Amino acid sequence: MCSCQQHAKPATETAAPASNAVAFQVEDMTCGHCAGRIKAAIESRLPGTSVTADPDSKRVSVLGSADHEAIKAAVTAAGYTPGL
Template identity: 70%
Template sequence: MCSCQQHSTSTAQAAAPAADALTFHVEDMSCGHCAGTIKGAIEARLPGTTVIADPGSKQVSVRGSSDHAAVKAAIAAAGYTPSPELID
């Protein structure tokens, strides 16, 4: 988990996840530094993906990969705890 001491909600507006995106809820993503770490970890492990990580909503949305396990593993390897986001 992040220790950057900048734990405020995101000032950027969260984009709604696309229908073809994998979306995870990451409760321990608390700031922009956390979001950048998660984004970098996923994009490094899965080249060609597009990642939107929003600490305000605690959602990570990934396009360009359908490998749920690989994305979850990348988030976990970065030190965070992903859980699938249920989208109706």
């Protein structure tokens, strides 16, 4: 988990979640580096998903999978706490 300020850049993907996306909060996502780690963790565990992560709103959305347990496991394995 990253809580440093040196990575304090906005995430590259901050689009609003689609209506059929799984969306949740990750309160310990503090910067763009964190967002990138979460995005990569979900996409590697659930190929074919589209993930957006916004550290400013602490919101993550996943399009292409409604498997909450797999998403939660990916975020937890990356060192963060999903609010799922």
